[in-house]
Structure formats: C-alpha cells, structure tokens
Amino acid sequence: MKHLLTTKDLTRDEAELILDLTGQMADAVSGREVPKLPTLRGRTVVNLFYEDSTRTRTSFETAAKRLSADVVNFSAKTSSVNKGESLKDTALTLQAMGPEAVVIRHPASGAPQRLTQWVDGAVLNAGDGTHAHPTQALLDAYTMRQRLGGVEGRTVAIVGDILHSRVARSNVWLLTKLGARVRLVGPPTLLPTDIDAWPVEVSYDLDASLRDADAVMMLRVQRERMNDAFFPTANEYARLYGLDERRLGLMPGHAVVMHPGPMNRGMEIAARVADSPRATITEQVANGVWVRMAVLYLLLTNGATR
Amino acid sequence: MTESTLIKGADIVGRGRADVLVREGRIAEIGTPSAAGAAVVDADGLVLLPGLVDLHTHLREPGREDAETVYTGTRAAAKGGYTAVCAMANSYPVADTAGVVEQVAALGRAAGYADVQPIGAVSVGLGGERLAEIGAMADSAAKVRMFSDDGHCVADARLMRRALEYVKTFDGRIAQHAEEPRLTEGAQMNEGAVSAELGLPGWPAVAEEAIIARDVLLAEHVGARIHFCHVSTARSVEIIREAKDRGVAVTAEVCPHHLLLTDARAHTYDPVYKVNPPLRGDGDVAALRAALAEGVVDAVATDHAPHAPQDKDCEWSAARPGMLGLETALSITVAALGGPESVDWDLVAERTSRTPARIAALAAHGRDPEPGLEANFTLVDPSRSWTVVPSELASLSQNTPYAGMELPVTIQATFLRGRATVLDGKLAETAEENQ
Numbered sequence: 001m002k003h004l005l006t007t008k009d010l011t012r013d014e015a016e017l018i019l020d021l022t023g024q025m026a027d028a029v030s031g032r033e034v035p036k037l038p039t040l041r042g043r044t045v046v047n048l049f050y051e052d053s054t055r056t057r058t059s060f061e062t063a064a065k066r067l068s069a070d071v072v073n074f075s076a077k078t079s080s081v082n083k084g085e086s087l088k089d090t091a092l093t094l095q096a097m098g099p100e101a102v103v104i105r106h107p108a109s110g111a112p113q114r115l116t117q118w119v120d121g122a123v124l125n126a127g128d129g130t131h132a133h134p135t136q137a138l139l140d141a142y143t144m145r146q147r148l149g150g151v152e153g154r155t156v157a158i159v160g161d162i163l164h165s166r167v168a169r170s171n172v173w174l175l176t177k178l179g180a181r182v183r184l185v186g187p188p189t190l191l192p193t194d195i196d197a198w199p200v201e202v203s204y205d206l207d208a209s210l211r212d213a214d215a216v217m218m219l220r221v222q223r224e225r226m227n228d229a230f231f232p233t234a235n236e237y238a239r240l241y242g243l244d245e246r247r248l249g250l251m252p253g254h255a256v257v258m259h260p261g262p263m264n265r266g267m268e269i270a271a272r273v274a275d276s277p278r279a280t281i282t283e284q285v286a287n288g289v290w291v292r293m294a295v296l297y298l299l300l301t302n303g304a305t306r
Numbered sequence: 307m308t309e310s311t312l313i314k315g316a317d318i319v320g321r322g323r324a325d326v327l328v329r330e331g332r333i334a335e336i337g338t339p340s341a342a343g344a345a346v347v348d349a350d351g352l353v354l355l356p357g358l359v360d361l362h363t364h365l366r367e368p369g370r371e372d373a374e375t376v377y378t379g380t381r382a383a384a385k386g387g388y389t390a391v392c393a394m395a396n397s398y399p400v401a402d403t404a405g406v407v408e409q410v411a412a413l414g415r416a417a418g419y420a421d422v423q424p425i426g427a428v429s430v431g432l433g434g435e436r437l438a439e440i441g442a443m444a445d446s447a448a449k450v451r452m453f454s455d456d457g458h459c460v461a462d463a464r465l466m467r468r469a470l471e472y473v474k475t476f477d478g479r480i481a482q483h484a485e486e487p488r489l490t491e492g493a494q495m496n497e498g499a500v501s502a503e504l505g506l507p508g509w510p511a512v513a514e515e516a517i518i519a520r521d522v523l524l525a526e527h528v529g530a531r532i533h534f535c536h537v538s539t540a541r542s543v544e545i546i547r548e549a550k551d552r553g554v555a556v557t558a559e560v561c562p563h564h565l566l567l568t569d570a571r572a573h574t575y576d577p578v579y580k581v582n583p584p585l586r587g588d589g590d591v592a593a594l595r596a597a598l599a600e601g602v603v604d605a606v607a608t609d610h611a612p613h614a615p616q617d618k619d620c621e622w623s624a625a626r627p628g629m630l631g632l633e634t635a636l637s638i639t640v641a642a643l644g645g646p647e648s649v650d651w652d653l654v655a656e657r658t659s660r661t662p663a664r665i666a667a668l669a670a671h672g673r674d675p676e677p678g679l680e681a682n683f684t685l686v687d688p689s690r691s692w693t694v695v696p697s698e699l700a701s702l703s704q705n706t707p708y709a710g711m712e713l714p715v716t717i718q719a720t721f722l723r724g725r726a727t728v729l730d731g732k733l734a735e736t737a738e739e740n741q
Contacts, residue, residue: 008503088619108621109494109505110575129623131505166505192502193510 001302003123004295005112006132007174015138015177021294022142022287029066029293037293040069043300044099048090049126050076050106055261055285056126060103060135063292069300072099087111091118100300104128109166122299130164136260137170139291140217141178143280146287147256148214152179157209159185159241160219160268161230163192167260168219172200185209186241189230206241210250217258218243218268234267244270248278256280310334311724312341316349316685319356319674320651326354328681331724335677347729349685352718355655357389357682358636359662359671361481361559362456362535362607364628365391365422367413368406369398374612376410378702379632380419382610384727385700386632387684387717388420390663390671391610395427396457402427402438404446411448419727423666426450428469428480432458437469444476451667454481456535457582459517461487466521470530479531479557479665482521484542485583489513494623496569496584504572506622509584511539518542522549522556531555533665536609538564538583540593547602557665559607560594562631562638567591567707577618577625578707581611584627595642598657605662608635612703630706633699636686637713646688646714681724690716700733 001014010018029035045064049057057073064071074094085093087106094102101122104112109129116123127133144151156175162168162184175182176199183201184191191202203209210216221237231237238244243257257269257279265271274281310329318324318336327339360383366374374382376393383391393410395401401410407424414422426443430436432455443450453473460466460482469480490513495501497508518534522545525532537543537558549556563581568588571579579585597603611628618625639658643649655674663672670680691714696704720728727734 086616086620087624106621108623110623111621113575114621129505130507169503169505193497193508194499195502197499198502 001298003112003116004134004299005116005123005125007134007137007170007177010174010177012177015141015174018138018291018294018298019142019145021297022138022290025293025297026290036066036068038068039297040064040067040300043069043101044097045069045071045101045103045296046094046097046099047071047073048094048102048104049074050104051127053105053127056105059285059288060126060292063289063296066289067293067296069296072097087114088118091115095119101296124295124299127166129166131166132170133166134170134174135288135292135295136167137174138295139284139288140171140258140260141174142287142291143258143284144215144256146283147280148254151175154214155181155183155212157183157185157213157216158219159206159209159216159243161190161221161225162186162219163190164222164225165219171217172198176200183209183213187231190225207247207250210247213251213255215256215258216243216251217260220260220262221264221268238267242268242270243273245272248273248276258284261285310341310344311726312339312344312346313349313354313685314346316352316354317651318354319655320353326675328721328724331681333675333677333679333681336675347685347719351689352685352687353651354675355387355651355684355686356659356672356674357684357720357722358387358658359666359668360388360391360608360610360632360635361605361662361666362561362609363391363393363632364396364609364611365393365410366612367397368409370614373614373617374702376413376422377417377419378700379610379612380414380417380422381733382630382632382699382701383420384720384722385717385733386634387636387686387720388632389682389684389720389722390421390423390666390668391632392423392425392452392666394456395425395454396432400427400431401425402430402432404439404442404448407443407448407450408446418722420722421668421671423668424448424450425456425481426453428453428455428460429465434458434460434462434465437465437472440469440472440478441475444478451476451478452481452533453478454483454535456481456483459483459485459487461517463520463524467524467528470525470532471528474530479533481533481535482517483535484514484517484521486513486516489516495572495580496586498569498587500569500572504575506572509582511541511586514539514583515541515545518545522546522554525556526552526554531557534558536561536564536583536607537594537603538586538590540590543593543597543602547597550602557604558602559605559662560598560603561607561609562635562642563629563707564594565591565598565642566638571707572622575622577620577622578629578705580622580625580627581609581629582627599643599653604657605665606635606639606658607662608632612701613705614703618705628705630699630701630703633701634694634706634708634713636717637692637715640715641713681721683721684717685719687716687718692716
C-alpha cells in the first residue's frame with residue numbers, strides 16, 4: 001500500500017490489518033506516561049488542508065506526533081495557495097521539502113489522486129470533495145467493532161445527504177467489504193442516480209429502515225443545500241429524516257447512533273439523541289487518532305518495524 | 307502556381323484506382339493523363355478523399371494564443387486531412403461582429419493551411435440575451451452562414467426562436483450547443499454510475515435531450531434549419547431520427563471522442579478526459595456509431611478544443627473542458643465505421659467531407675474530384691497505423707485523450723487548391739509563400 005486514496009481500493013485483508021493495528025496503537029499508547037511511540041522519528045508528514053477542518057487536521061497532527069513524526073501544517077488560508085498557486089505548483093514546492101507523507105484535504109474530488117503524480121511521498125486522503133474520506137470510514141468501522149463486536153453481518157443505515165457525502169461513499173465500500181449490510185436512506189434528491197451497481201439497499205423511509213439496524217450513521221446536512229431545492233425546508237427535512245427520540249426507540253436496544261461531525265443539532269439529529277449513551281460520537285473522534293496512527297504507520301514503514 | 311502535380315495510382319474514394327492531374331490549383335484530368343514535367347506523388351495503396359471539412363473547431367485566436375492560433379490550428383487541420391474548418395465564435399473578443407469574423411477569416415487565408423470559415427455568435431458576447439448582428443456577419447467578407455453560441459446553449463426559448471427565424475433571410479442555420487443550463491450547474495462529467503462513485507457532479511443526458519427536443523419543435527414551428535453540435539447520447543439520436551422522419555430540416559454532428567471513449571476514463575481524474583458534453587456510456591457510443599453509419603447523425607465534427615497546460619494540469623473540477631481532435635478525427639471515424647479493412651470510403655467521405663461542406667455552405671469543399679474543380683483533397687494510407695504522441699502533434703496544445711493509443715490510418719498528403727499542405731505525412735512549410 002503506497003497511498004490511501006479511497007476505501008474502494010483496499011482489499012479486505014488490508015482493511016482488517018488497519019483495524020487490527022488501530023487496536024494495537026490504542027493499547028500501546030494508552031496508559032503510557034508519555035503517550036508517544038518512536039516509530040516515525042525523523043520522518044516528515046505534511047498536512048495540506050484546502051478546507052477548514054480543525055477536527056480532521058488536529059486528528060492527523062496528533063496521530064503523527066504520537067508516532068514522533070515531524071509535522072508541517074500547510075494551510076491554504078495562510079500560504080501562497082491563497083495567492084492562486086495551483087495544486088501542482090504547491091505539490092512541487094512540497095516535494096522539494098521531501099516529506100514522507102502528505103495528508104491532503106481538498107474541495108475537489110480526485111485532488112489526492114492527482115497529487116500522487118506530483119509528489120514522491122505517500123498521499124493520505126483526508127477528504128476530497130464529495131468523493132472519499134477513507135480514514136473516517138475506517139474509524140467508523142473500528143468504532144463498530146468496539147461497540148457491536150464486529151462489522152460482519154451487521155446492518156448499517158446511512159442516512160441523509162448521500163449524494164454529496166464522501167463519508168457515505170467511503171463507508172459503503174469499506175463496510176460492505178467487511179461483510180456488513182448497508183442501507184442508504186434519504187430523499188431521492190439526495191441519493192445519486194445510477195447507484196444500482198452499489199452493493200447497498202436504498203430506502204426513502206427512515207422509520208422502516210431503523211427496525212433492524214445495528215448502527216445508524218447520520219450525515220451532516222450542509223446549509224447550502226437548503227436553498228437549492230433538494231428539500232423544501234429544514235423543518236420538513238428534520239421531520240422526515242432527522243433522528244429523534246421516537247425514532248431512536250424504533251431501533252434495537254443494542255443499536256448505536258453514529259455521526260461524523262460536525263452535527264446540526266435539531267436538524268439531522270436531535271440534541272438528546274446526540275447526547276445519549278447510544279451515541280458514539282466522541283468515541284469516533286478518539287478512535288480517529290488511533291486509526292490515523294495505524295495508517296501513517298503502515299504507509300510510512302510498510303509494516304516493517306514496530 | 308503554374309506547376310502541376312500528378313497523383314499516381316490513388317484509389318479514388320474507394321471506387322478504383324486512377325491518376326489525377328492537378329494544374330493551377332484545379333483538377334485537370336482523371337484517368338491516365340500524360341503529364342510531362344509534373345511533380346509526381348506516388349499514391350499507390352493510398353485512398354483519395356475529398357478534403358475533410360470540420361464543422362466545429364476552436365482555433366482560440368483571437369484571445370487565447372497561448373493555447374492555439376489560426377496558424378497552428380490550421381496546420382493541425384491539414385495534418386488531419388482537412389482543407390476547411392469552421393471556427394467557433396467563443397474567442398476573446400467573441401466573434402459577434404463583422405470585424406472579428408473578417409479578422410479570423412483573414413488569419414486563415416494568411417496561414418494558408420486550410421480555409422477558415424468563421425461561425426458567428428448567435429447572441430452578443432455569447433450572453434444569451436440579445437441577438438448579435440447576424441446580418442452584418444452574413445454580409446461581411448467572411449460570408450457567415452452558421453451561427454452558434456457554442457460553449458453555451460441558447461437556452462432562452464424565445465431568443466432561439468427569433469434566431470431560427472432571422473437566419474432564414476440568407477438561408478443560414480443555427481448550430482445549437484444543446485445543454486439545459488439549470489440541469490448542468492457545476493456539472494463535471496456524465497451523470498451515471500461513474501459520477502456517483504467518483505463524487506463528481508453529473509451532467510445528465512436529459513439536459514442535452516430536452517433542448518434537442520425543444521429546438522426540433524421550434525425549428526419545425528418556424529420552418530427553419532437547425533444543426534446540433536456534438537450530439538452525445540442515444541436518446542438524442544432517437545429524437546433527431548424522429549424529427550428527420552417527420553421532415554424537419556435538422557442536421558447533427560458527432561465528435562470522434564464520443565465515438566470511442568466512455569466516462570470510465572474519469573476514474574483517472576485526469577482532466578484530459580474532461581469535455582463538454584461529457585464522455586458518456588457504452589450504450590451511447592454504440593448508438594452514435596450506428597447513427598453515424600446510418601446517417602441520422604450527418605457528420606463528424608472534431609470540437610477541437612486546445613487548452614494551455616495550466617488549464618489541464620490541475621484538479622478535474624478546476625480544468626477547462628475540451629480535447630484536441632483535428633489530427634485524430636479521421637482515424638477514429640474509420641475505426642468507428644468498421645476499421646480500415648472493411649470501411650466504406652464513400653461513407654467516410656460523406657460524413658467527414660461532403661455533408662459537412664454542405665451544412666457549412668462551403669461550395670469549393672466536399673466535392674469528389676472532377677476536372678475543373680478546386681483540387682482540395684487528402685491522401686490516406688489505410689494500411690499504416692500510428693501511435694499518438696502529444697508532443698508530435700502540430701497543435702500548439704497537447705491535450706489529446708489518445709496519448710499512447712495506436713490508431714488506424716494515416717494522412718499521407720493534403721492538397722488545398724492544388725498545393726500540398728502536407729506531403730509524405732509532413733507539413734509543408736511553404737504555405738505563406740504560396741499566397
């Protein structure tokens with residue numbers, strides 16, 4: 001594995017390996033006086049973020065630092081990118097610094113794949129447009145392993161704006177690869193056309209989709225969708241596709257509620273649901289660091305040293 | 307130009323071998339002419355076709371001379387077997403006045419590699435609001451007969467109706483870029499399974515088909531002629547077929563890339579495959595090939611769209627749409643119509659030369675060789691394939707989607723008014739001296 005661009009490219013073995021390593025990272029660091037491993041000492045990881053995302057950037061930064069890597073944050077807001085520099089020129093500039101890995105977040109789908117042609121280091125996709133967000137899907141799978149004892153055979157409902165969601169796409173490929181049954185739920189306007197080829201069930205009815213779900217993943221609804229005729233009003237959306245306490249009651253007792261954050265409380269998820277013990281939202285954030293440690297470790301060492 | 311040239315042994319449009327004597331820019335004799343002193347071109351094994359005519363070329367001059375100029379674009383045309391190209395109006399400034407179209411035509415004459423017939427804009431600045439001075443462009447030295455806002459759809463139904471009516475004055479026609487703009491806002495590629503997977507906003511087929519259906523009805527209503535640019539979907543073909551059956555004066559073109567490539571190419575996220583309308587699915591490619599063979603689609607047009615490196619060497623969504631086409635069009639047309647061994651050369655001539663010349667109202671082009679006619683033709687080697695190397699193309703830009711592909715048939719020579727613009731597969735460098 002040279003890069004991590006999408007979960008679609010992962011084999012099941014690779015995905016399982018990352019999840020196993022995630023657990024090992026958590027175990028190795030937790031309880032240490034200094035929560036750091038020396039594994040990537042002397043290696044440089046660049047965080048190249050073209051979108052504001054404090055949570056993902058700090059998660060990657062924390063993961064790299066816990067592996068003792070040097071971290072350079074290259075933010076589109078403060079760099080020459082703001083002056084109109086092209087992705088290619090930025091990549092060539094970074095290349096001159098010789099980083100072992102570039103973590104990229106970019107509003108254009110496919111930007112990380114383009115980047116692989118211009119830099120020699122490993123490229124980690126930290127979210128590209130509406131295409132993929134592989135580490136989010138991996139941390140979601142890891143969270144399910146922890147809370148549900150596994151992914152295989154579990155039923156996962158992913159609810160909301162599937163059309164514009166890189167989280168949904170990455171979860172579809174990863175969770176089905178790991179043997180889960182995935183159901184996409186949302187209004188037809190927010191589901192891609194031609195998803196017949198996807199290994200998923202599609203439903204427009206949230207209530208009916210919850211009764212046998214082991215996990216429900218609520219997606220953030222972007223504010224800008226509200227003025228673009230995808231649905232009439234925020235209220236109507238919340239009524240039809242928001243997860244409130246009544247709907248939580250429809251789910252089996254063991255089922256968990258997931259959200260990649262940041263949440264719109266009262267829109268796709270009711271505040272009380274978000275704060276209930278059934279919700280895994282803060283665990284997901286914590287697991288994100290372990291997953292990103294595992295991925296950085298794998299890509300930068302090929303699993304050679306431990 | 308007193309010299310004469312004897313083309314020896316060419317297969318004339320696939321109908322049999324003959325020698326062709328060219329003198330003073332015209333075909334002098336066909337058969338077994340004696341031609342002492344004439345330069346001899348050995349055309350043994352080559353097929354002679356009337357010079358190709360492109361209904362849809364972006365020459366980028368004036369305005370984007372870093373991507374292409376009339377000079378480099380027409381050199382690319384000559385290498386592709388073309389003797390005439392229709393230059394689209396989306397230059398900077400837009401070709402919406404007599405002055406700009408006359409300038410483009412003059413640049414073409416100065417370059418001397420192919421006749422350049424400007425297409426005028428339908429609306430001022432391609433803005434889709436007010437009619438451009440269509441009559442002035444028609445009356446100008448450039449004698450514009452075709453008008454198009456290509457790159458943009460004439461989306462306003464009322465403006466489209468008026469334009470269709472207005473060009474009846476001089477038997478002109480509107481070439482529509484069929485794209486309902488509200489259905490393609492932000493669109494990056496064909497809407498389908500691949501766009502769903504790649505997370506690129508989709509350009510639905512219906513955005514093209516809805517406009518074609520509407521404009522067929524409008525053209526029928528006002529009794530005008532209409533031409534559809536770069537038809538890309540199977541349903542578009544069906545709508546056009548039905549319109550033709552009803553006797554509507556509709557013509558349509560298809561681009562080589564829509565005859566060969568599909569949206570699966572987008573998996574690379576390499577914007578060299580980004581084009582408008584986008585690459586579609588296998589079913590569309592098959593339908594377009596069948597429509598071209600059958601004649602529902604009348605002509606092959608390149609939509610040759612050169613772009614400077616920075617406009618393609620970037621993220622997909624930041625890239626400009628469009629791909630080179632002039633130097634590869636004949637090869638792909640031959641491949642799409644059955645391959646070099648079984649292709650019907652008369653059909654190739656019909657779709658790439660005669661019909662487009664008729665649509666563009668270019669009387670001197672698209673004519674099979676006959677004594678007395680201008681000597682505008684090309685010589686094709688059906689047995690020699692070639693590999694596309696972007697840096698070897700004559701175009702100033704290199705955004706070909708066929709890099710590294712082996713394509714059938716090569717252009718060995720192209721003659722414009724009796725003078726070789728291409729000989730032995732190479733550009734003649736004497737164009738300007740021959741004016």
